[in-house]
Amino acid sequence: MKTLTKTATLAAALWFGSALVPASAHHSFAMFDFGKVVTISGSVKEFQWTNPHVILWVDAAAAGADPAAAWSLEMTSPGNLTRGGWDRHALNAGDKVSVDLNPLRNGSHGGALINVRNLTTGKSFTTNLRDVEKPGLK
């Protein structure tokens, strides 16, 4: 099963060239370890501003990991992110970024994005739906 997945993933990556397999649909965020925070630095490969989950692909290196391995960082929907000050131009292919994330439990190169510092534009963005659990938000 794992081999099949790896093959399918590789096939997909080759098929689509530089743009990688995007996420889709609703799924639980329980696959991320919210007790851990990992920081990665690298450059934006693709910023997929689409429903239901925005995905940031980063060519990055984390301590002890393979250098220049692509990471996928998940966020909430474009609508929710827009309310938090993001827009689809927040991150662009080639931008240098530093990302704090809660990593995937299974150890592969992915996680839930906590915040991202765009070193190319100087702007920072964060994502936290729990901070906005009140009425009358501005």
Added chain:
Amino acid sequence: MTVRHATAWVGLLLAALGALPASAENDPQLNLPPTPKDWAALASLPDWSGVWTPYISDQNARIKSDPTPWLPAVAKQIQAMDDAEAAGHPRGLFIDCLPEGMPSWMLISHNALEFLFTPGRVTLLGEMDGNRLRRIYTDGRGHPPDPDPTFHGHSIGHWEGATLVVDTIGVLPESLIAISEAAGVPNNGDLHVIEHIHLQGADLLHDDLEIIAPHVLARPWKTTRIYFRQRARKYDIVEGVCLQGSMSERKDEFGNAVFVPVPQEDGNPVPPK
């Protein structure tokens, strides 16, 4: 009675019927045009305008504080899903992008919703197309005797003071009773949902639900879901097409901008190793 007398009675009856004005009581199959009085009556309803964002932490807390009275065999299925989630392999209940449906839309949505008041109707619109739309008929009609099952069912409602009381039947048996995006089971038919929806503060809405599902619940389940009102325009509900995340934007051989479906693993992103 002679034929002459009968004919006279029939004639009288027909004349009487012809003299009666067309009205909802005489023709229940028509949605009559609303009158100015009908429109004015909407102004007396409570103000449910704005965008309502769900209290997600409270949804999660209620898994423990309002435990669902699952039948024992169902509780085992839920436990298996909980175990899978704890191990980091959550089951994706909604990855097919079908509507969350009743009652799951009300129970687990992370997306905003809005209410529209028009004569004879309250309409709920969800933010993502997974949330979709609920039509609650408040014009006094009853449920049809044998409705085609749908994701949101057939809903009728009436106002008791400032509370909208809603009764929903006719939900597809496949529609899930979910307590999270990774734990839930189909209602398996005969679902009946009663709601009391009301403000609990100037900008706080409560949906008090009673969920009756004899094939999966040991008894009716009462729980509440809470929403916060947002007036800032940045909270305006935007389009959200769930399946769009399963597509890549590419150009075809003519240079046309097209969507191409991509393979996935359980709807989750698969980073290249």
